[in-house]
Amino acid sequence: MPLLDGQVRRMFEEVAFSYDLQNSVLSLRRDSAWRRALADRLPPGRPLRVLDVAAGTAEVALEICRRRPLAQVLGLDYSPSMLAVGRGKLLSQGLAGRLSLCLGDARRLPVRDTCMDAVSIAFGIRNVDDRATALAEFRRVLRPGGRALVLEFSLPEASVPRRLYRLYFEHVLPPLGNFLSRSDYAYDYLVESVLAFPKPEAFAQELTRAGFGPVSRTPLSLGIVQLYEANVPNRPAQGAAVRSSSSEGVSCW
Ligand SMILES: C[S@@+](CC[C@H](N)C(=O)[O-])C[C@H]1O[C@@H](n2cnc3c(N)ncnc32)[C@H](O)[C@@H]1O
Numbered sequence: 388m389p390l391l392d393g394q395v396r397r398m399f400e401e402v403a404f405s406y407d408l409q410n411s412v413l414s415l416r417r418d419s420a421w422r423r424a425l426a427d428r429l430p431p432g433r434p435l436r437v438l439d440v441a442a443g444t445a446e447v448a449l450e451i452c453r454r455r456p457l458a459q460v461l462g463l464d465y466s467p468s469m470l471a472v473g474r475g476k477l478l479s480q481g482l483a484g485r486l487s488l489c490l491g492d493a494r495r496l497p498v499r500d501t502c503m504d505a506v507s508i509a510f511g512i513r514n515v516d517d518r519a520t521a522l523a524e525f526r527r528v529l530r531p532g533g534r535a536l537v538l539e540f541s542l543p544e545a546s547v548p549r550r551l552y553r554l555y556f557e558h559v560l561p562p563l564g565n566f567l568s569r570s571d572y573a574y575d576y577l578v579e580s581v582l583a584f585p586k587p588e589a590f591a592q593e594l595t596r597a598g599f600g601p602v603s604r605t606p607l608s609l610g611i612v613q614l615y616e617a618n619v620p621n622r623p624a625q626g627a628a629v630r631s632s633s634s635e636g637v638s639c640w
Contacts, residue, residue: 389579389580389583390572390576391516392516395514395516395576396465396466398570398572398573398576399443399466399468399469400466400467400468400469401568401570401573402568402569402570402573403444403466403468403469403471403472404468404472405567405568405569406443406444406469406472406568407444407446407472408567409564409567409568410446412567413560413563413564413567417608417611417612418446419446419450420607420608421509421538421607421608421612421614422446422447422450422509422538423450423454424538424605424607424614425447425450425507425509425536425538425614426447426450426451426453426454426455427454428534428536428614428616429451429454429455429458429505429507429534429536430504430505430532430533430534433457434457434458434459435455435457435458435459435504435505436458436459436461436502436503436504436505437451437455437458437459437460437461437503437504437505437506437507438460438461438463438496438498438503438505438506438507438528439451439460439461439462439463439506439507439508439509440463440464440493440496440506440507440508440511440521440525441463441464441493441508441509441510441511441512441514441515442462442463442464442469442470442473442488443464443466443469443473443510443511444469444470444472444473444476445462445470445472445473445474445476445477445486445488446473446509447462447507447509447538448460448462448473448477448486448488449473449476449477449480449482449486451507452480452482452485452486458485459485459486460485460486460487461486461487461488461489461498462486462487462488462489463488463489463490463491463493463496463497464488464490464491465490465491465492465493467490470488470489470490473488474488493508493511493512493515493521493524494515494516494517494520494521494524495524496524496525496527496528498528499528500527500528501527501528501529501530501531501533502528502530503528503529503530503533504529504530504533504534505529505533505534505535505536506525506528506529506533506534506535506536507535507536507537507538508525508535508536508537508538509537509538509539510538510539510540512537512539513539513540513580513581513584514580518593519593519596519597522535522593522594522596522597523597523598525597526597526598526599526619529619530619531619531620531621531622532618532619532620532621533618533619534616534617534618534619535594535599535615535616535617535618535619536614536615536616537590537594537614537615537617538612538613538614538615539584539590539612539613539615540581540584540611540612540613541581541584541586541587541606541610541611541612541613542556542581542610542611543606543609543610543611544606544610545609545610548609548610549610552609552611556578556581557578560574560577560578561574561575561577561578562574564577587604587606587613587615590613590615591604591615591617594615594617595617598619599617599618599619599620600617600618600619600620601617601618602615602616602617603615603616603617604616
């Protein structure tokens with residue numbers, strides 16, 4: 388049975404302190420290359436304001452700061468323990484002036500309309516209960532011409548890699564991941580949630596329905612991960628309604 392939102396949050400609270408190690412071991416250290424690929428797709432030029440949603444332990448936010456020395460980054464997550472790990476890293480790397488972390492929900496971003504140049508979310512959207520609301524929020528906070536970047540797991544398209552990967556993913560990864568995270572269910576949940584997530588074309592359509600322009604996607608590591616890139620049209624399409632902020636007064640940036 389799928390986990391309820393509160394159970395997902397509790398799970399991230401429980402695994403936070405070994406989360407980075409789990410990622411690195413179980414992805415054979417590919418995870419940092421995936422996050423680098425995302426950071427490389429940020430819009431070019433000028434200082435950027437970037438919101439990293441479901442920031443977790445701030446790995447993406449830190450990568451963005453490393454790649455883009457003029458960027459101001461806000462990382463947001465609803466798990467205080469994941470953010471606490473991230474905060475330790477940003478302080479030890481002397482990035483407190485450029486990177487802030489705040490507790491918040493992807494479905495109700497505490498950020499004013501059109502104030503971000505880019506919104507990123509890595510391995511987070513699959514976990515968000517009510518994806519349509521979250522995508523509408525990404526659209527709302529992005530300026531015209533702004534960019535959403537989404538990293539999410541998927542399955543390889545070619546049949547042999549797909550079969551081999553499914554063997555690893557469904558039979559090796561859950562016991563190993565549960566052992567590393569000292570959880571009974573965290574990696575069973577990972578597999579279930581990846582298999583339940585829409586196929587890449589269907590997720591791209593969800594982005595379009597949320598008001599983004601044409602969506603491009605790049606399969607990474609044979610399609611184990613997809614990187615989606617969706618831009619906000621420079622002028623809103625006629626008749627397109629962009630939800631306005633209901634969170635004025637609680638802006639944390
Ligand atoms: C798999 S982790 C990804 C963390 C990080 N982006 C990374 O690349 O390692 C998923 C994160 O999504 C967060 N999350 C899930 N649902 C959320 C929501 N509705 N609002 C904010 N954060 C959420 C969890 O707390 C968790 O930190």
